[in-house]
Amino acid sequence: MSNKEQNYREFKEEMRVIADLGHTQSVLSWDQETYMPDKGISFRSQQLGTLSTIAQEKYVADDIKLCAQSVSESYGEGDDEKINADLYLKERARQEKLSPAFVGRSTEVTSAARHAWQQAKHDDDFRAFAPHLEKVVVLLRERARLIDEARDPYEVLLSEFDEGASIEQIDMIFADLKKELLPLYQKTQEAPTINDDFLYEGVYDKQKQLDVIHKVTSLIGYDFDRGRVDLVEHPFCTTFSPDDVRITTRLKEDDLTFGLWSSIHEAGHALYEQGMRSDQYGMPLGAAAGMSIHESQSRLWENIVGHSLDFVERILPDLQKSFPEQLGGLSGMDVFKAINKVKPWPIRIESDELTYHLHILIRYEIERDLIGGMLAIEDVPEVWNAKYKDYLGIDIKSDREGVLQDVHWSLGCMGYFPTYSLGSLYGAQFMEYAYKSVSGLEDDLKCGRYDTLLKWLQENIHEHGQRYVSNDLCRHVTGNELSVAPFVTYLTSKLKNIYNI
């Protein structure tokens, strides 16, 4: 073995150990959310802290840095080995700008904020949360300054979730979205209303819902030999290895849609993670390319595939067998229309495919202005409610259903929300290109052969890992810059069909 191969082998071995520790933390966190008894929390937190500390020590150790530097110098441009080493060195450099003291302080501020948020939401009292939000904003401004003083602070935060995104791009995209979606929204609200009552009537037995979820997520290619589904309070997808990617869901007895389609969403994330190269375990080339691309996969399967008429017609017989009372006499078109109904609603995670982006837009405008110092903490609820009235025509009745509904800010995540919208746009643009370039794709989807699409996504997106940042990947795959056009075209066509507008 040559010297450079030996170096790479050592680098890879160190990265494997760090990944093992990271995935182990994921197992502990998954268990905490699914099965852990109540009183286990205190020692569990301690154990998670221990694993995190050991992993971090290994990540910033001198030997792995030297190894990676040698690899970077001895391999050529475009070699996987050099790409992995360079991506590691870049991420390490970013992390080194945040001192252990700053990281420790961040954990303190966000732990307290998370706790206060939960209580404030319960008590419907934004003022109790306000001092914590203030601290979070100050902390995040400092974080951005530490990472890159020269760059717009909000953009720095954004780039932690989506390396390719810029303020300029986001502003342009949201301006375009606003211009397109607001009139479309108006038209749907003026059209005759759609009946979706049956989705929320009677009792949707939870075990039957779970059986349907198994069947439907298997149908789109989620591999239960390398995954499983469990029940939690807040659904998520988690990865223990490419061969063990788990989804979670929450079931409501009075709502068919939430459990099923949020499971398809999580399965979309899981398909991405199951599609990573096993031989790149622990390496940047074996890891997801940021949150926007992750969301492109989940939202593509949930919405573009999962909310299509073909898909609904395919799964309806199973749904009708499980829930004959509610769904017995309905056509695929009835259900298709109901699950795509556009309606004003205060809660983001329960909103439809169109208004969803108005929810995100509101959050983006507020958090950008908070970080930029253009908006005072105490004015946030008022601004929030005014924007909901303005964009969606909704009167927000309480902070609980308004500004306190999401956990993100309390966790110190600002710059995260835009990745949801970017995900939808990337998904639509990937899909538009796939339709053009994959022969027979439209027929295959009509006939329930979802593996054609999955294989294309694996080869064109999943298997690249972090080789490209989001906008480079988009250019590489579709030949074009990200634009709102594919999404707007797709959604307009669908809603025209539904609302006859």
Place this chain on the structure above:
Amino acid sequence: MSNKEQNYREFKEEMRVIADLGHTQSVLSWDQETYMPDKGISFRSQQLGTLSTIAQEKYVADDIKLCAQSVSESYGEGDDEKINADLYLKERARQEKLSPAFVGRSTEVTSAARHAWQQAKHDDDFRAFAPHLEKVVVLLRERARLIDEARDPYEVLLSEFDEGASIEQIDMIFADLKKELLPLYQKTQEAPTINDDFLYEGVYDKQKQLDVIHKVTSLIGYDFDRGRVDLVEHPFCTTFSPDDVRITTRLKEDDLTFGLWSSIHEAGHALYEQGMRSDQYGMPLGAAAGMSIHESQSRLWENIVGHSLDFVERILPDLQKSFPEQLGGLSGMDVFKAINKVKPWPIRIESDELTYHLHILIRYEIERDLIGGMLAIEDVPEVWNAKYKDYLGIDIKSDREGVLQDVHWSLGCMGYFPTYSLGSLYGAQFMEYAYKSVSGLEDDLKCGRYDTLLKWLQENIHEHGQRYVSNDLCRHVTGNELSVAPFVTYLTSKLKNIYNI
């Protein structure tokens, strides 16, 4: 803080980290047995290996040794700090005698043996397992020699599971047991037979069994806020912290007894682990005092409490409500007799409280002679079958139901089996003493107030951790050396009642 306090704090902190890593491995192993999808096994094994390596490196690091030595020198005899440091140094010295190369080779031999055993058991073919058993025996002889050349090799292996046990003690105890149990067994087999058919008739619905298991294990004090029960192939109890001790069970639809009483057994182990001092987390004083004492707790709750007439009468109404068809017209005495029925049976884990020790005796005699070189591998099945005929009057029909039934030898565990019998004896001796010294205990057990007994066990056994080795603990608690008398008295009296002998 003084220098010695500072040293102890550092020692404790290192031990905490090592314990966190150990308990994390337990979470991963538990998940592997309960919920992990099939294909997750390869990366999971790798992750377990990584955690084990890191924990071992930390355990044998120089700094923790120096710390422990300072603690040992600066604290006085009998101080908890010194006890913890000395126990650590002793265990470390033992482990240091086994080189990493030897440990690696051991893992290879037992991994292969475990795999071969599973296949051989499936194929009912001892000869396929024999070469692996040969390697295990050679390995264990070497292990014993490495640890203590001067001592009887089998005794060295035994002491790894029960620090206090000696060959002399075991030989004496099994001689006494044999003398007492064989005639008692004879008498039960000559008495009119007992009807236990209803335990194995009809369908015992698994969900109902699980509900009963929850209720019954809660009744004896197993705390579900700090534990839970899940389904597995081979039941076990596992500890993630004193506040998260989980049991597992296997349910058979055609057998009420296996799931329920094996759960009480595992809950007995769990009560011991839940009874450890939280402030001694990671320390020898916060860990179990070997396998014999562990089994004393599980077998005490499973048999002495769980198989008593009072207990059966207490839980029977719930059982009858769940399984009216099979148990509807029966009295407590009927069920009590049935679950205590003494019968010749080839399988250890399905055997009754009396013959169980004859099963253990057979294994003990064989493994002692294997390690001692008095028995050749190829003769083991013949010797096994002859002893089953001799002691139990059973004709063993196949290796699968004979010498291949247990996993232990394939795992490299010889010297483990005796701890099951020692456990029963310790349990009976603790119980005899508790009856004498705890006022009102007999009444409390009659009335279902199991907390009186649990509290006594916590204060007299659990909270000592590893302060005493098994036989010292017995002397400390009961004032006497371990003897078979309490067990024989207890069992004889019970069987006299049942069989009118």
